[in-house]
Amino acid sequence: MVEALKIGLLGLGTVGTATAGILLSPESRHPLLKEIEIAKVGVKTLDKRRAVEFADGVLTTDLEAIVTDPDLDIVVELIGGLEPARSLILKAISHQKHVVTANKAVISRYGEEIYRAAAEAGVYVLIEAAVGGGIPIIRPLQQSLSVNRIDSILGIINGTTNFILTKMATEGSDFSEVLTEAQELGYAEADPSADVDGYDAADKITILATLAFGEQVSLEQVSCEGIRQVSAVDIQYAERLGFEIKLLAIAQREQSGLQVRVHPTLVPKEHPLANIDGVNNAILVEGDPIGQVMFYGPGAGGGATASAVVSDLMNIAAMLKVSQAVNPLLKIPQHPRRELVPIQELVTRFYARIICIDRPGVIGNLGTCFGKHKVSLESIVQIDFNNGFAEIVVVTHNVKEENFRQALAEIPHLDAIEQIQIPSVLRVLREK
């Protein structure tokens, strides 16, 4: 590589600006950064004040012209969203450009198509910034950890929901209050659905599962529940029982196949993920023979995400310096897409909060019903209300989800149970 690599940046928002900031101040960073030059930057409008300055002719509103420009080596896609991001990435690939992207939505849905196109064109597509912001997780999964048989990945990979759950726990506030606060602070969007309903985490665990297990997972296969149902009282009870409630994204190898899911989960306080607070992310990887390793850090933010984007650029520069051959470390899934294990077959612990009229025999009836469905209880705690109602909190040992759901469905029909409500059913991190 005699000349600098020329890159075209699509998007100059927070991450794009921070990416340019790193490349324009290469001192005390990896020496290869000096060999990367920002040649074009695609923006929506030219007449806006920017935090970084570029030479005349670098800024353009013509994104198509960037991805087809024969002078560019790499396209960095940072505009987000599905279209035109997907089409621009594919067009850049078909014009022999390497691609770096932070776009988890595009990769989780169209990753297979994009990687196939890249393999045909002989270019790299690197995605370190798509999951976990600045935390190095994609590359360790592909390299250092890939000599292990990966058993599971457990992640807190959505900062917004972790911020909300942390606030709810420390302040005792309810979901809707804290959501409003998070929106005012800019930690949650006006339309918070992608975060609070778990879709963003689902995108990310789809990507991690595909890499870790070498099997193409698709987003539609992922079972997904958000945090809207988690109440302040659930967090209090969990606390009393020794747990924190976290929105976990989980990919697990089961005997019958892979299981991939996102849902609020009770995590024992002594578990490494229990202490991950605020907008931080953490990903816990378990494999043989390594045991557990965890990666922790800022899951979002311009600077952190830009660190991941630029590390991908540097890695492309390094690989091109060695050879034009395709990097064998970028492993394409070895297995075709398969069915995941359905959520009914999940083996986990459960927490349920049950309210009904307080009369003798309630606990006994519940115990018998759970037993009949092979649901073994770890604890059952009754709190009596003043108004004649009892609130009963149940934590199970490992059970099959299907059995637990059948038991729950039968409870309203039990003799001693009247005016029942089951305001909360949550999964508890399973026992070993």
Add this chain to the structure above:
Amino acid sequence: MVEALKIGLLGLGTVGTATAGILLSPESRHPLLKEIEIAKVGVKTLDKRRAVEFADGVLTTDLEAIVTDPDLDIVVELIGGLEPARSLILKAISHQKHVVTANKAVISRYGEEIYRAAAEAGVYVLIEAAVGGGIPIIRPLQQSLSVNRIDSILGIINGTTNFILTKMATEGSDFSEVLTEAQELGYAEADPSADVDGYDAADKITILATLAFGEQVSLEQVSCEGIRQVSAVDIQYAERLGFEIKLLAIAQREQSGLQVRVHPTLVPKEHPLANIDGVNNAILVEGDPIGQVMFYGPGAGGGATASAVVSDLMNIAAMLKVSQAVNPLLKIPQHPRRELVPIQELVTRFYARIICIDRPGVIGNLGTCFGKHKVSLESIVQIDFNNGFAEIVVVTHNVKEENFRQALAEIPHLDAIEQIQIPSVLRVLREK
């Protein structure tokens, strides 16, 4: 690469056996592992029962013959200790073999010599297993994180001392009791000095600092204190003040240069490193623009360390597949060896426990003395003893170590102070 890569393994202890175990069961691991073959294994004696079986002629007691064998591509050094490990590594390099080693003692002392020899011979020397056991830290520092300006590395990188400190905290026991227990459990050596006096952590932070800052650090430059002086009562007081005591290895960029040190440190309970318990390791890297990222996992053990060894083997296989050229990602320090910042110039917080005769004016005298030396106090707590003595616990704001030491030296000469003892002086993780 048409043929499998042939490796020679030096040492078949816990890590060697686990390394062979991974290579001999490549299913569900990275496909490149199938292209690595164990051709020779060097051991002390042939007539010992082993957990893994090898074909006839693979085991040998002639280590020299392995490192000079023209049929071998890679030598994996797992015998530990300084000699003959260093000589064998250098001889392997001079015979054009790539080297993978877990030997932190050799790399921290002779890394410069070894890397220079490797650069001349055009071979790789990979050391992921030398720090943090299975935790991927060397490669992320060289790759993903290297686009950042690294400001600091804080690590709990010695499992034995962390186990001892955790036990002392949970059981209220004293150092010597817990050390005996750790020795019985096999977590501490019969001669525990390398661990409890901080030398093992010093080896490892030397390696991390050299990589992170691109500057050759040598072991003799590292200021090193172990945990023998930490008492159960210090841990209790720290607890009351909201801290955990951890043996931290710290490399920090200061305005005047680098500072590298190992010492017991009070860590605020809400800090990510405060929750790292038992034999686990964690490394917290802080840089611009990424902020803080932490890597956590098993810092020792056969399987975890073997995972790191084999990931290095796989990376060599991958790089050789691309080209015989030297990998530009393996950055050799860009700067020559420089002076580190002396410990006297350290700016940190301090904790001190002072015992003296309880008389009026003691606190005032102490406060005035600290103030005179520009030491600002965060808290000063007096506990009266029955026997006429007072125990006083002091925590400072950020101060210069030199100023604090001068104040301490003056305390015995103060008017109100009689029969003084200062049983503990510990550093507290500094304020931002």
